[in-house]
Amino acid sequence: MTEHLTVVDHPLIQHKLTIMRDRTTSTAGFRQLLKEISQLLAYEITRELPMTTRAIDTPMTRMEAPVLAGKKLVLVSILRAGNGLMDGVLELIPSARVGFIGLYRDEETLQPVQYYCKLPQDMEDRMVIAVDPMLATGNSSAAAIDLIKATGAKTIRFLCLLAAPEGVARMREAHPDVPIVTAALDEGLNEKGYIMPGLGDAGDRMFGTK
Ligand code: URA
Numbered sequence: 001m002t003e004h005l006t007v008v009d010h011p012l013i014q015h016k017l018t019i020m021r022d023r024t025t026s027t028a029g030f031r032q033l034l035k036e037i038s039q040l041l042a043y044e045i046t047r048e049l050p051m052t053t054r055a056i057d058t059p060m061t062r063m064e065a066p067v068l069a070g071k072k073l074v075l076v077s078i079l080r081a082g083n084g085l086m087d088g089v090l091e092l093i094p095s096a097r098v099g100f101i102g103l104y105r106d107e108e109t110l111q112p113v114q115y116y117c118k119l120p121q122d123m124e125d126r127m128v129i130a131v132d133p134m135l136a137t138g139n140s141s142a143a144a145i146d147l148i149k150a151t152g153a154k155t156i157r158f159l160c161l162l163a164a165p166e167g168v169a170r171m172r173e174a175h176p177d178v179p180i181v182t183a184a185l186d187e188g189l190n191e192k193g194y195i196m197p198g199l200g201d202a203g204d205r206m207f208g209t210k
Contacts, residue, residue, distance in 0.1 A: 138170025
């Protein structure tokens with residue numbers, strides 16, 4: 001991937017995203033749509049996966065057929081909202097390895113603090129897709145990518161549903177080598193760090209915790 005930011009403006013994604021943004025959409029509906037969009041976004045983010053071939057026998061003849069090359073890829077969910085995005089991607093790529101990174105924001109310093117990190121082995125040989133629906137300030141996303149890079153991972157992508165220009169700029173500054181794929185680039189952040197027009201708190205909306 002050469003672009004740092006890819007906005008996937010496919011009509012199906014945009015239509016589903018509008019329903020997700022709508023405050024009257026139910027928790028169940030929100031979760032279902034997130035799963036559907038995550039699979040469409042996963043299609044885009046995996047577009048350039050390396051391929052090789054394998055000899056197989058069809059009922060008609062023998063052929064060299066295309067298959068994915070290399071080690072299984074890794075999905076890293078940035079807790080907790082990342083789990084909603086990860087579920088759909090995992091359905092599409094069931095053999096992927098899975099990692100989790102938990103970060104919270106220190107109320108005084110406003111900086112992300114790690115409370116959990118469990119990542120698979122052999123990260124340096126695998127493509128890693130970090131998932132978090134909302135790229136807002138970019139502070140926790142950049143910190144999560146720091147943790148992933150500390151394992152030696154070299155090929156990393158970031159998948160989100162909505163991005164704010166502030167978060168994209170932060171990621172470009174901290175991790176210019178990590179392409180971002182999103183369904184929309186919104187207008188900006190409000191004073192509390194929420195994406196505008198956004199969709200509210202993604203975790204609360206997908207888990208019904210408001
Ligand atoms: N996290 C969310 O869930 N929503 C936002 O708008 C920003 C960060």
